[in-house]
Amino acid sequence: MATITQTVSPKCLEEIANDQFLAQEFDVVDELNRAAQKQKYEPKYVPRNIAIFAALHVGAFIGFYQLFFVAKWQTVAWSLGCWFLSGLGITAGAHRLWAHKSYKARLPLRVFLMLMNCMAFQNDVIEWSRDHRCHHKWTDTDADPHNVNRGFFFSHVGWLLQKKHPKIKEMGGKLDLSDLLADPVLAFQRKHYLPLVAIWCFLIPTVVAVYGWGESAFVAFYTAALWRYCWTLHATWFINSAAHMFGYRPYDAKITPTESIVTTLTAFGEGGHNYHHTFPQDYRTSEMPWMLNLTRVVLDFFSAIGLVYDRKTVNDEIIQRQMAKYGDGSLKAQ
Ligand code: ST9
Ligand code: ZN
Ligand code: ZN
DSSP states (O other): OOOOOOOOOHHHHHHHHTTTTTOOOHHHHHHHHHHHHHSOOOOOBOHHHHHHHHHHHHHHHHHHHHHHHTSOHHHHHHHHHHHHHHHHIIIIIIIIIIITOOSEEOHHHHHHHHHHHHHHOSSOHHHHHHHHHHHHHTTTSTTSTTOGGGOHHHHHTGGGSBOOOHHHHHHHTTSOOHHHHTOHHHHHHHHTHHHHHIIIIIIHHHHHHHHHHOOOHHHHIIIIIIIHHHHHHHHHHHHHTGGGTSSBOSSOTTSSOOBOHHHHHHTTSOOBHHHHHHSTTOTTOSOOOGGGOHHHHHHHHHHHTTSEEOOOOOOHHHHHHHHHHHSOSSSOOO
């Protein structure tokens, strides 16, 4: 188990000591589950979203074929590079920086992560983080936007194809989002979201391949834009579905999130989900080694050059105690 030694500010030490931020509220969860048993909920589907996602998948399949049989090797490398870059906009940006406040970043890095987040096109960071904070506080209840108790398909993508459960809006309305609303980088993103997405998710991935090495615009668009976007969505969604269903639970056997090697590879270090839900304040999000946590490698690099500071971690002793007491025994405490 790696321990990092670092200097953190007094404010950060205080936050670590009061690390209840985004801890699951088990008493509220019980109450929500009791209320859910009494009322049957009928989903209201949104045909527009079903049509858009269906069309995206047709485009992505064409792009997938082109990646293997038509595209230049540079386009293949670029498409994979855009998966990593846009992935960072979610993992290092929306998730670890903004939703969890698990570290702090200086302005140039915040701007970079915001732009990479536009490339990932998963709603603006404020909306993404609001949903994610609901997910952590009231996991697997009606107030969790991708409640895994409603099945694999719902937690994967179905939740984006229907109206939200009223409990999400009711409970989410109580969240403190003042930190997000006060960030001028996020205000800028929200104000210009659609043009930013058009440029970063679709235009730049295409234009770079066309002018960079003479790829055809058709192939560049279907691979680096459509296929890459769709694939990155699935890599993210698998954390909500597969990593809440399949795998071991060494840190807390009673919760649904698992340690999932496959999804951690496709999501650059986000599949240590049992650890993450147990210790949501830790910027590493898992104890997995560096090759299974490329986001941590990137954040440590940015820390070395001074763009990242106040990385929060959990003490090894606390982790060991937690594993011995509450884990499923699949990973032995040392
Ligand atoms: C996408 C998001 O894909 C994926 C997120 C995944 C998260 C994963 C987390 C896992 C951990 C991290 C791993 C990272 C791995 C990355 C790997 C990368 C390689 N609280 O939404 P509306 C209220 S997006 C409080 O319209 P409807 C609020 O008043 C894909 N209040 O609800 C709101 O108004 P406003 C692209 C809330 O009408 C109002 O309700 N995007 C909350 O029920 C209306 O909100 C799309 O496809 C809350 N949580 O519609 C768009 N939520 O916002 C899809 C809502 O003004 N979404 N309110 O304050 C939609 O079309 C709609 O949201 C809908 C629901 C149809 C789903
Ligand atoms: Zn999280
Ligand atoms: Zn989760």
